[in-house]
Amino acid sequence: xxxxxxxxxxxxxxxxxxxxxxxxxxxxxxxxxxxxxxxxxxxxxxxxxxxxxxxxxxxxxxxxxxxxxxxxxxxxxxxxxxxxxxxxxxxxxxxxxxxxxxxxxxxxxxxxxxxxxxxxxxxxxxxxxxxxxxxxxxxxxxxxxxxxxxxxxxxxxxxxxxxxxxxxxxxxxxxxxxxxxxxxxxxxxxxxxxxxxxxxxxxxxxxxxxxxxxxxxxxxxxxxxxxxxxxxxxxxxxxxxxxxxxxxxxxx
Amino acid sequence: xxxxxxxxxxxxxxxxxxxxxxxxxxxxxxxxxxxxxxxxxxxxxxxxxxxxxxxxxxxxxxxxxxxxxxxxxxxxxxxxxxxxxxxxxxxxxxxxxxxxxxxxxxxxxxxxxxxxxxxxxxxxxxxxxxxxxxxxxxxxxxxxxxxxxxxxxxxxxxxxxxxxxxxxxxxxxxxxxxxxxxxxxxxxxxxxxxxxxxxxxxxxxxxxxxxxxxxxxxxxxxxxxxxxxxxxxxxxxxxxxxxxxxxxxxxxx
Numbered sequence: 001x002x003x004x005x006x007x008x009x010x011x012x013x014x015x016x017x018x019x020x021x022x023x024x025x026x027x028x029x030x031x032x033x034x035x036x037x038x039x040x041x042x043x044x045x046x047x048x049x050x051x052x053x054x055x056x057x058x059x060x061x062x063x064x065x066x067x068x069x070x071x072x073x074x075x076x077x078x079x080x081x082x083x084x085x086x087x088x089x090x091x092x093x094x095x096x097x098x099x100x101x102x103x104x105x106x107x108x109x110x111x112x113x114x115x116x117x118x119x120x121x122x123x124x125x126x127x128x129x130x131x132x133x134x135x136x137x138x139x140x141x142x143x144x145x146x147x148x149x150x151x152x153x154x155x156x157x158x159x160x161x162x163x164x165x166x167x168x169x170x171x172x173x174x175x176x177x178x179x180x181x182x183x184x185x186x187x188x189x190x191x192x193x194x195x196x197x198x199x200x201x202x203x204x205x206x207x208x209x210x211x212x213x214x215x216x217x218x219x220x221x222x223x224x225x226x227x228x229x230x231x232x233x234x235x236x237x238x239x240x241x242x243x244x245x246x247x248x249x250x251x252x
Numbered sequence: 253x254x255x256x257x258x259x260x261x262x263x264x265x266x267x268x269x270x271x272x273x274x275x276x277x278x279x280x281x282x283x284x285x286x287x288x289x290x291x292x293x294x295x296x297x298x299x300x301x302x303x304x305x306x307x308x309x310x311x312x313x314x315x316x317x318x319x320x321x322x323x324x325x326x327x328x329x330x331x332x333x334x335x336x337x338x339x340x341x342x343x344x345x346x347x348x349x350x351x352x353x354x355x356x357x358x359x360x361x362x363x364x365x366x367x368x369x370x371x372x373x374x375x376x377x378x379x380x381x382x383x384x385x386x387x388x389x390x391x392x393x394x395x396x397x398x399x400x401x402x403x404x405x406x407x408x409x410x411x412x413x414x415x416x417x418x419x420x421x422x423x424x425x426x427x428x429x430x431x432x433x434x435x436x437x438x439x440x441x442x443x444x445x446x447x448x449x450x451x452x453x454x455x456x457x458x459x460x461x462x463x464x465x466x467x468x469x470x471x472x473x474x475x476x477x478x479x480x481x482x483x484x485x486x487x488x489x490x491x492x493x494x495x496x497x498x499x500x501x502x503x504x505x
Contacts, residue, residue: 100383101427117428118383118411200412200423201388215415218315219390 012137014232016133021229029226037204038212039230045120045208049127050135053184056128057135058177062169064136065143076140090129091197098198122199127188127200134187135180142176143169157244186235206227279306280484281326281477283317285333285415285461287357287393287434290441291500292331298496299487305479313391313416321345327466328481331488333357333417333435334392335462342464349465349481354488356503357459359396360448362424362439364433367447374400374451377408385420385432388413391463393420396457397433404455431483435459440501460505463488 019117023030029154053128057066063069082090098116108114116122150172154164170177193208199206201215209227271503284292289311296307310317310325310453314332320342321330330348332338338351339491362370370382377384380421401408411429414420421438423429425445450459465481487493494504 095426095428099426099428115383196415197419200385201414202410202412206412215388215390215413218313218319221319 007185009071016218017225019226020140020221020225022225025222026226026229029223030230033224034207034212034216035205035209035223037229038209038227041120041123041204041206042189042208042210045127046124046185048124049051049131049188050181050185052124052128053132053135054177054181057132057180057184058139058170058173060132061136061139061143062165065102065140066148066169068126079136082130085135087130087191087193087195088197091126091194094122094126094129094194094198117198118200118202118206120199120206123195123208126189126194126198130191130194131184134183135177138180138183139173139176142173142180145176146172184236186239190196190231219238260363273327278304278478278479279308279477280328280481281308281310282322282329282331282481282484283312283325283327283466284329284331285314285317285392286418287333287438288331288461289418291437291497291502294496294500295488295493296413298492299484302487303483305483307484308392308477315391316416321348321466321468324468326468326477328477328479329463329484330466331461331463332392333461334395334460335460337392338462338464347466347468349467349485351462351464352485353460353462353505354485354493355461355497355505356382357435357437357461358451358503359393359400359433359457359459360436360439360450361431362421362434362446362448364424364427365445365447367430372449374404374406376431377401377406377410380409382409382430383411383428384409385412385414385423385429386410387417387420387433388415391416392459393417393433393435399457400433400451400455403457404452406455412505437501461502472499 020207060079063077065071069075095117096102098108100106100109100115100117105116108116109173114121117124146169151164151168154168157160159167190210191208192214195206195208196211196214201207201211209231213227213231215222216227281291282296288447292309292311296309299305299307310320310327314334315338317330318332318337321327322341322345324481330338330341333353335351338348342351361371361374370376370379376382386397389395389398412423414423414432417434417438420429420432421434421442424432424434425442436448439446463485465485467480489505498504
């Protein structure tokens with residue numbers, strides 16, 4: 001009974017969306033320039049955020065799982081904070097840090113001429129901010145589950161720490177990294193609040209699919225529903241096809 | 253166990269109903285354009301003092317509010333930054349009263365008070381090196397901005413199209429943007445941080461604000477508010493309301 005209610009809370013709004021889909025004009029709406037640009041920007045920035053999350057998140061997860069550095073509890077809470085924080089708060093915080101009058105942004109502009117807000121780099125940064133925690137906690141869970149026995153054995157046999165990390169640790173948490181990367185990508189793909197606050201909204205430059213939905217919902221409802229449908233289908237298909245093959249790997 | 257869940261749900265329902273209805277009973281809900289944020293708070297207080305009817309405000313981009321109302325949001329008055337939007341909504345949706353023009357506004361270039369003077373005319377909006385903003389074309393201030401650029405024959409190098417005018421003004425005030433097109437009243441409301449530069453005469457656009465009473469039926473049972481919005485719409489044209497509007501920089505209808 002409660003299970004059915006739980007499923008219904010999620011399923012009913014999505015079905016209501018389907019009911020409103022303008023099937024006849026769908027192709028036109030879905031292939032318009034605005035939608036094509038937004039889809040491209042969304043794919044590029046969400047994939048970039050997933051890659052950055054892997055590069056930065058795996059070492060971070062390793063520090064959390066394998067070292068006894070002081071303040072790990074605080075670090076873990078800090079790193080997972082963007083999962084609960086309203087994204088708009090994250091976007092404002094990014095603006096205070098990397099905006100042109102921000103603590104780092106001013107220095108960045110003077111020394112390199114790079115301005116992050118209102119650029120695609122800003123979208124990637126905002127996406128990474130919200131996506132990174134998903135990778136970190138997934139990989140940390142994988143590291144804890146994998147244990148340290150094989151790493152210790154390799155070290156006893158004379159392997160250097162870097163060699164142990166590359167040849168023993170990484171392969172053992174590969175499923176967790178894949179699962180974490182998918183979660184991070186999915187979170188970045190749907191990101192809205194931090195992006196619009198930090199990177200603004202300009203079609204063809206920083207307007208991702210969620211922003212395009214929000215902007216066109218008022219004026220061009222059919223386009224908004226068409227984009228929403230694209231997002232639902234893309235996300236659902238990816239979760240559906242990857243779930244069994246990849247996610248279960250990390251659970252074991 | 254299930255009784256405990258029931259008790260918890262009951263508590264939630266109790267809190268929800270307490271939030272939904274005002275204590276005194278008589279209240280109206282007003283959905284108002286975000287450019288009206290400050291002045292509508294004052295207008296609501298004046299109306300409450302005069303009528304004893306509590307006013308709940310729902311502030312947002314006029315176009316977003318129109319969508320909410322079309323989808324059945326329980327409001328009694330819709331005050332839009334573009335009277336045409338109210339008229340459009342009235343054609344599509346039942347229960348919308350005749351729109352009443354209650355104020356005017358105009359677009360200006362907003363820059364920070366400490367701006368270095370790199371922006372002093374609408375022509376500067378073609379400068380790629382500046383970070384410039386306007387509203388998205390879907391919201392009234394964006395429609396007005398597009399008109400201004402068209403009248404001045406300028407193809408602007410915008411860096412962002414914001415979804416409501418107040419977030420645009422906030423980004424200029426914080427220095428994230430060098431400048432943008434906002435309403436004159438947005439600069440008045442942030443006079444400590446923003447300065448206005450007038451548009452050239454050929455690009456001047458008049459924003460005409462319109463309000464209408466909304467009655468989607470079912471006010472007594474599910475609305476949460478109790479009174480009709482007709483009185484409030486009438487109040488907007490009263491001398492009291494017009495003085496408040498004028499003090500905030502709005503022009504007469």
